[in-house]
Amino acid sequence: MPMQWRVGFEESDMRNRFADADNIWNGGARNPRGVARALVDAIDQACEEGNGSKGARDPAVQMIIDHLCFLVGLPQPSLDMSPEQWDMIMEAVEKRK
Numbered sequence: 001m002p003m004q005w006r007v008g009f010e011e012s013d014m015r016n017r018f019a020d021a022d023n024i025w026n027g028g029a030r031n032p033r034g035v036a037r038a039l040v041d042a043i044d045q046a047c048e049e050g051n052g053s054k055g056a057r058d059p060a061v062q063m064i065i066d067h068l069c070f071l072v073g074l075p076q077p078s079l080d081m082s083p084e085q086w087d088m089i090m091e092a093v094e095k096r097k
Helices: 017-027 032-057 059-072 083-096
Strands: 004-006
Touching: 017 032, 017 059, 017 083, 032 059, 059 083
Parallel strands: none
Antiparallel strands: none
């Protein structure tokens, strides 16, 4: 029996947060509400995988947050990072999508 992630969702039904992050960032998502929903799902998945409060440090979560900030006119976290730090996030997402 598959592990239950959330009520009504089986593991096979969960979206891949890394693929979602890649699609949001590289696809140029324009709907802040949809991106915000994807962010909540990504945080939930990261926490379910045992990352707990470290969900905010998850590469997919960070990439989605960055794009959401762009969409709503807030400072993007990636602009305060070194290029090497952002490249590490992008590589981690690419590897797991």
